[in-house]
Amino acid sequence: MNKVYKYSINTKELREELEINRNYGTNLPFTTSIKPLENKNGFTQCFNETSQKWEYVEDNRDKTVYSKTTKGSLEVDYLGTLKAEHTLLVPKQFDKWSEDTQSWIEDEILKNEYLTIQKKAEKVEQLSTLVVITSQGNTFDGNETARLNMVSAIQSAELLGQISSNWKLADNTVKEISLNELKEALALSIQKVGEIVTNE
Structure with a gap:
């Protein structure tokens, strides 16, 4: 029996060791009788x-790499060294790739823009969900719509000489509220x- 080594048609990668009856010959397609090298970590x-030699080829298949331009992740499905546009280094949220250092560095402009947008969004959220508690212990909505409604209710009450008005509180209960409390709210x-608005 003779040993032969079968390799992939496309990648030429070692597939398996076979024992073949020498009477049938060993000149089979995509096989060689040349013994492979010792296994080497990270290589095939x-x-x-x-x-007519076995060669070590870097093997990063199934590893996760990141695009240096988009930071998107993907699984390596090719043999050889990593493509120039890929890196094994994991980027953080505000990172950009530096060719000089061959690493991710924090993009201060991007970070500041993001934080500014976040602050604006937080302020919009705070303004839209604003509530206040009067000295009487009642909780009022204080958003823009509620404030406009308060102004209208106060003006109407004063024109009609009323001292109180029915008002829907923040918990959706309707209660008779004095004009002074409405002004306070x-x-x-x-x-x-x-x-x-002025809070940094």
Whole structure:
């Protein structure tokens, strides 16, 4: 029996060792009787048909790499060294690739832009969900729509000489509220808006 070594048609990568009856010959397609090299971590062996030698080829298959331009991740499905546009280094949220250092570096401009947008979004959220509590212990919505409604209700009450008005509180209960308390809720809301808008 003779030993032969079968390799892949496409990649020339070692596939398996076979024992063949010498009477049938050993000149089978995509096989060689040349013994492969010792296994090497991080590499596979491919047969060079020109030089008739086994060669170590870097093997990163199934590893996760990241695009240096988009930071998108993908699984390596090819043999050999990593493509120039790929890296095994994991990027952080605000990183960009530096060819000089061959590493990810934090992009201060991108980070600041993101934080600015976040702050604006937080302020919008705070303004839209604003509530205030009057000295009477009642909780009022203080968003823009609520403030406009308060102004209208106060003006109407004063024109009609009313001292109170039915008002839907933040918990959706309807309660008779004095004109002075409504004015207090409006003043507190305006004050709170100022604090949110000017807060860095």
